[in-house]
Amino acid sequence: MTSTPLLQLSDISFERDDRLLFSAVNASVAAGDILQVSGDNGSGKTTLLKVIIGTLAPQSGDCLWRGTPVHQCALEYASELLYIGHQPGIKSTLTPEENLCWLQRLSLAEKSSHTIADALGKVGLVGYEDVPCHSLSAGQQRRVALARLYLSTVKLWILDEPFTAIDRQGVTQLEQCMQQHVSEGGAVILTTHQPLSIDGVKTLHLGAGHSKGEQ
Amino acid sequence: MSGGFTTILRRDLLLAMRRRGELANPLVFFLIVLTLVPLAVSPSPEQLAKIAPGIIWIMALLATLLSIDGLFQSDYRDGSLEQMIISPQPLWLIVLAKVLAHWLVTGLPLTLLSPLLGIMLSLPEAGYWPMVISLLVGTAALSLIGAIGAALTVALRRGGLLLSLVVTPLYMPVLVFGAGSVQRAVDGFSPDGPLLVVGALMALSLLLAPFACSGALKISMHG
Numbered sequence: 389m390t391s392t393p394l395l396q397l398s399d400i401s402f403e404r405d406d407r408l409l410f411s412a413v414n415a416s417v418a419a420g421d422i423l424q425v426s427g428d429n430g431s432g433k434t435t436l437l438k439v440i441i442g443t444l445a446p447q448s449g450d451c452l453w454r455g456t457p458v459h460q461c462a463l464e465y466a467s468e469l470l471y472i473g474h475q476p477g478i479k480s481t482l483t484p485e486e487n488l489c490w491l492q493r494l495s496l497a498e499k500s501s502h503t504i505a506d507a508l509g510k511v512g513l514v515g516y517e518d519v520p521c522h523s524l525s526a527g528q529q530r531r532v533a534l535a536r537l538y539l540s541t542v543k544l545w546i547l548d549e550p551f552t553a554i555d556r557q558g559v560t561q562l563e564q565c566m567q568q569h570v571s572e573g574g575a576v577i578l579t580t581h582q583p584l585s586i587d588g589v590k591t592l593h594l595g596a597g598h599s600k601g602e603q
Numbered sequence: 604m605s606g607g608f609t610t611i612l613r614r615d616l617l618l619a620m621r622r623r624g625e626l627a628n629p630l631v632f633f634l635i636v637l638t639l640v641p642l643a644v645s646p647s648p649e650q651l652a653k654i655a656p657g658i659i660w661i662m663a664l665l666a667t668l669l670s671i672d673g674l675f676q677s678d679y680r681d682g683s684l685e686q687m688i689i690s691p692q693p694l695w696l697i698v699l700a701k702v703l704a705h706w707l708v709t710g711l712p713l714t715l716l717s718p719l720l721g722i723m724l725s726l727p728e729a730g731y732w733p734m735v736i737s738l739l740v741g742t743a744a745l746s747l748i749g750a751i752g753a754a755l756t757v758a759l760r761r762g763g764l765l766l767s768l769v770v771t772p773l774y775m776p777v778l779v780f781g782a783g784s785v786q787r788a789v790d791g792f793s794p795d796g797p798l799l800v801v802g803a804l805m806a807l808s809l810l811l812a813p814f815a816c817s818g819a820l821k822i823s824m825h826g
Contacts, residue, residue, distance in 0.1 A: 444824075467691040471685070473685060477682040482614075490610050493606055493607075494610060494690040494691075495690065496691040
């Protein structure tokens, strides 16, 4: 492998309704990195993640995937990306198993060694496989979405507030899961207000109209 | 590549089965209106026969228009649409699967129900085959065209009215030739000409709508 980082953000700025949300955001994420995007409410954390996954276009700047702008390697980038947003795409009338099934089939990545039942077991949803998601609690619904992490074989995880509605023991488990992923050469970008109890987390702070990165 | 298509088709049909009440909505609407026509207009078979082709086609159009609004709506709200857009599967195939699922649960049952309604409106015998064929092909075109409007208005809070305004003009040719084919058959002429035009419209929308939709969905996400 070369030393090219997996994902590089160069000089990204984003403007909405004539208001500069953030400008000149620079960051790089290499294999083995966890990047925590922090900032106040409304500082553009979610927007930055959407720029990274490509559903929002920045006013200026580029995202580079392994050194190539993402719009030039869209398919390759899309197949190595897992995104769990605020609205994680869990259909409330489907069961956890059916939800994970369709979400997994959309991906082109190779199958993980875990089965859907394994993944649901890991997030503590044994016995809920056949219950429609609307009768699960908010935390349990979140866990259904997070079970995708155990099924994924992709390199880059992008998680928007993954700890929302998750209990303390669940948070610990999730942190272990992320550590496992980066130790296998993956990378994670996440937003959270909670301090992480993982060593070596890079942070990117978004503030009013500017940003600064620190190690 | 076809993985995305079958996955979404199966998912949407499963979702439709889970919400059977909503599923029946357009059909019930179709049925109710057509039951009311003989009561309100006139029960005389001669008069009903005259307006039957037009009425059946207008109701099929409205039933499609009513249900197409929700095509992308719930997927947009719960984040599924985002997952589809960023997935490595081609978005136009996903859109095509969603439209096919929509047609299978609205257009197809509507078509199958139409002979029964033909009897209720005393449609002359010559009109039945053209009606079934024109509805079968025509409702598919209506679903495809409506999907473009649904994709354009998905991010708007009250997109329903705008959707009707965008889509209705595009529905006109399908309505004119669809109802026209039935009328011609009733009048004793060959319905082939208008039927072929309906087929052509459906082929054209099959070709263009998936791409137009995927473009419109990406624009909607930027908003």
